[in-house]
């Protein structure tokens with residue numbers, strides 16, 4: 362285990378040693394944000410302290426704990442307040458609201474940290490005694506994927522923390538694959554590969570605190586997904602412990618032996634079993650990385666350029682196209698953090714004069730690979746962007762995005778401390794439907810946020826960040842003054858329902874990369890159809906006949 366869990370915030374983001382750097386202009390930033398949200402002041406909202414938490418009485422008795430101690434050893438069966446609170450929920454806005462309010466829901470009775478060869482025994486014990494098991498990697502789920510929930514009549518709830526399973530088992534240099542235990546954290550995995558000249562290239566924004574098993578189980582996407590693929594693309598094989606016994610998937614580069622069952626593991630969300638090992642595809646560590654910014658007169662031209670980049674099959678690792686609201690939000694945020702020099706103010710006015718006005722959009726494009734290939738890709742990118750009336754902003758914009766790419770999540774805690782909510786949600790659709798979906802979801806969120814607002818106004822930002830031949834994802838960030846104390850959850854629900862309904866009605870998936878968990882379950886049938894959801898239920902019943910695996914997530918409870 363490379364990260365000591367006790368160094369992390371149990372009710373916020375990341376390491377307790379780290380915080381968002383507001384810099385010397387912190388007061389100006391808060392003043393600007395207040396104006397942007399149209400509120401006169403911030404309302405301090407304190408989070409409940411760990412010592413003041415009322416944790417539910419554990420329901421597992423001493424015999425049950427002794428059985429777990431027999432399997433994993435006394436040191437790895439933990440039930441102190443920190444462990445139970447840390448593992449009670451994930452890190453969505455809803456989770457943070459509840460944790461900060463001291464609501465740990467059905468916190469686990471105990472947390473176990475098995476080695477890979479002990480997981481099967483834990484599941485066999487849980488199945489025999491009717492105890493719910495929640496697999497927990499980094500706990501960064503934003504869809505309620507790790508919240509403690511038990512099925513009807515289940516005798517207790519154990520969270521199975523995977524992070525002691527963190528070894529590299531094999532690196533096949535000829536095949537460019539590696540097999541890891543699934544609880545390895547992102548940074549340790551990439552350090553291990555880098556020492557051998559390889560990369561997996563999966564860098565979600567939560568990279569520092571999420572695990573290989575969690576990436577696969579949530580069917581996640583890294584920021585360089587255009588080059589390295591989503592979890593379902595790079596997964597070669599998996600080994601799972603299930604209540605029915607060990608399941609090893611196929612591991613061939615390609616096969617016509619019926620449907621590919623690995624695709625059941627990618628997105629299985631702990632509801633089918635615990636992924637203990639995974640084999641993944643590797644790439645050579647890129648010798649060149651090039652990230653740059655571009656500006657477009659409007660979102661339509663930006664989207665057209667991204668579509669052309671993908672459909673012309675240019676070597677792209679990252680695209681991130683902000684819509685006009687997100688573009689102006691980040692420009693103003695940057696200005697508040699570092700007031701611009703006279704030259705930069707002049708450059709801003711010059712941009713407007715050149716036709717990059719209020720509707721302008723910023724695009725970050727990244728290329729990774731061999732130097733020569735990156736150069737070719739850059740030239741092709743430049744030509745496509747010019748055709749769509751885009752203009753280069755240079756390397757500075759790309760480099761600063763790359764430098765800060767894991768820093769932004771730290772800003773959520775200080776916002777919550779001041780009564781400002783931040784939630785995110787995402788979807789994907791075809792190119793031909795992208796603008797319609799963007800407008801529908803943005804408008805639905807704005808209307809719901811306005812209806813539930815007590816004061817001020819919400820900001821709804823969006824960007825395109827994962828793109829394909831046939832379509833792309835849309836990622837929305839909502840920043841809003843919170844409702845009065847006690848009504849925050851209702852406000853969240855109103856916005857979430859409006860956004861999810863709009864997604865389902867306008868041809869988007871309920872999730873491009875966050876997963877289903879419990880939050881998206883009501884909309885799953887819109888993606889899969891009724892028969893599809895029943896099929897998923899039948900697969901779960903085969904692997905987990907008594908429903909002990911992560912109850913209430915991905916598959917509706919019976």
Ligand SMILES: Cc1cc2nc3c(=O)[nH]c(=O)nc-3n(C[C@H](O)[C@H](O)[C@H](O)COP(=O)(O)OP(=O)(O)OC[C@H]3O[C@@H](n4cnc5c(N)ncnc54)[C@H](O)[C@@H]3O)c2cc1C
Pocket residue numbers: 451452453495496497498499500501502503506507523543544564565566567570571572573574575576577578579580581582583584629630631632634635636637770874875876878911914
């Ligand atoms: C600030 C922030 C930024 C994020 N950015 C991204 C992003 O860029 N891209 C992205 O894809 N996601 C992102 N996420 C969501 C989240 O980080 C991902 O879903 C990630 O893949 C979860 O990994 P984890 O190890 O934290 O898993 P957890 O949160 O612990 O678990 C996620 C789900 O997988 C299951 N699970 C975990 N490990 C196993 C296992 N070994 N076997 C079986 N089931 C298991 C859990 O039961 C749960 O259902 C972000 C989240 C936050 C809070």
